[in-house]
Structure formats: structure tokens, C-alpha cells
Amino acid sequence: MAPTLKLYYFDMPGRAEPTKLMLNYAGIPFENFTFPRDQWPELKQKMPYGQVPVLEVDGKMLAQSAAIERYAAKLAGLTPEDSWSAAKVDEYLELVKETWDIFMPSFSIKDADEKVKARQAIVEGPLKVKLLKLTEILSTSGGSYLTGDKITQADFSLFTNVSLLVCGFIDGIPKDLLDSYPEMKAYHNRIASLPVIAKMYENPTSDYALAFRPL
Numbered sequence: 062m063a064p065t066l067k068l069y070y071f072d073m074p075g076r077a078e079p080t081k082l083m084l085n086y087a088g089i090p091f092e093n094f095t096f097p098r099d100q101w102p103e104l105k106q107k108m109p110y111g112q113v114p115v116l117e118v119d120g121k122m123l124a125q126s127a128a129i130e131r132y133a134a135k136l137a138g139l140t141p142e143d144s145w146s147a148a149k150v151d152e153y154l155e156l157v158k159e160t161w162d163i164f165m166p167s168f169s170i171k172d173a174d175e176k177v178k179a180r181q182a183i184v185e186g187p188l189k190v191k192l193l194k195l196t197e198i199l200s201t202s203g204g205s206y207l208t209g210d211k212i213t214q215a216d217f218s219l220f221t222n223v224s225l226l227v228c229g230f231i232d233g234i235p236k237d238l239l240d241s242y243p244e245m246k247a248y249h250n251r252i253a254s255l256p257v258i259a260k261m262y263e264n265p266t267s268d269y270a271l272a273f274r275p276l
């Protein structure tokens with residue numbers, strides 16, 4: 062029997078987004094439990110590590126976004142069966158994660174101008190290297206997605222990260238960044254246009270979610 066799922070996260074795109082995308086894509090019902098900031102202190106006490114996302118599965122709590130995503134991907138049939146393809150998906154997941162991790166040190170820069178300058182240097186340096194590499198992987202995969210013609214967990218992760226990078230959350234990353242990466246933009250727009258994905262962002266509750274629509 063299919064498990065009863067309840068996903069806890071703030072009412073904005075973030076670490077829960079790939080899980081939401083995959084469950085929706087596969088038509089797996091789940092309760093999308095979002096809450097306003099003022100309810101967080103109380104809710105925090107109930108979370109295994111005091112953080113979200115958390116996926117409640119038949120009353121049991123699963124924490125850590127990477128674990129939740131892997132579980133959701135398996136439920137959704139978005140993890141390849143053969144070990145090699147599954148390992149390549151893991152490889153791409155790590156690469157995609159790096160496109161976000163490279164900005165982490167910049168969050169501790171106090172001066173706003175300095176922070177933006179540091180981020181612009183990342184955009185022109187390490188981010189460019191990683192986006193070009195991902196573009197190359199896409200153009201040589203033999204299909205529309207990272208591993209070929211079948212969409213996998215890695216695609217939902219890349220789609221999420223690329224959208225989050227340009228959604229305005231990180232000052233210093235231009236919102237039109239993808240104009241410099243036409244193949245990546247086309248890939249983003251292809252996933253954003255899948256009917257079930259487009260429906261998810263029809264009535265966005267935050268401006269950040271607009272970046273998950275075709276750009």
C-alpha cells in the first residue's frame with residue numbers, strides 16, 4: 062500500500078522543492094504542509110533535528126533533505142535500476158549541489174557591497190565552470206535530460222538549483238543569468254513547461270517561485 066506522506070517546509074521554494082517536484086511529477090499524493098514563520102518555534106520542537114524539510118511517512122519522521130529526496134525519487138521511479146546509471150545520477154547530484162555550495166561562504170560577508178562583489182566573482186568564475194560543465198553533460202547525454210532521454214532525480218535537482226540561483230534569493234546573481242547559457246535556459250524551460258510542473262507554479266505564494274516558471 063502507498064504510504065501516507067506529509068512534507069513540512071516553509072512556504073517558499075528551497076530544500077523541499079526537488080521532493081515536491083518529484084512527487085507531483087509522479088502523481089504521488091502528499092500533504093504539502095507549509096507554515097508561517099511565527100509557528101516555527103513550536104513546530105521546531107517536533108522536528109528530529111529542529112529543522113525542515115521533514116517528510117512524515119505513515120507517522121514516522123524522515124529528516125535531511127538528501128535522504129528525503131532519495132526516498133521520494135525511489136517512490137517516484139526516478140532512480141535508475143542499473144547501478145552504473147544510478148551512480149551517474151549520484152555524480153550529477155553532487156555536481157549540482159556544488160553550484161549552490163560555492164556561494165555559502167559569501168553569506169558570512171557583512172558588508173553588502175563586498176558580498177555582491179564576491180558573488181559576482183563566483184558567477185564569473187567557479188559558477189561559470191560548473192554551468193558550462195553541466196551544459197556539456199546535457200548536450201552529450203543523447204537525450205533531453207542529464208542521463209539521456211529519461212528524466213531522473215538529478216534533473217529535478219538541477220532544475221531546482223538553477224531556478225533558485227536566479228530567483229533573487231542570492232543578491233549578486235543576475236536574474237537574467239541564464240541568458241548567457243541558452244542550452245541551460247532551454248533545459249530549464251522544458252522542465253518548467255511539463256504540464257504537471259507548470260501547474261505547481263500557477264499561483265505562486267512567493268516571488269521566488271516565479272523562477273520555476275519558463276524564463
Ligand SMILES: N[C@@H](CCC(=O)N[C@@H](CS)C(=O)NCC(=O)O)C(=O)O
Pocket residue numbers: 075076105111112113114124125126127
Ligand atoms: N542538512 C539539513 C539542513 C536543513 C536546514 O538548514 N533547514 C533550514 C531551512 S532550509 C531550517 O530548518 N532552518 C530553520 C532553523 O534551523 O531553525 C537538510 O539538508 O535538510
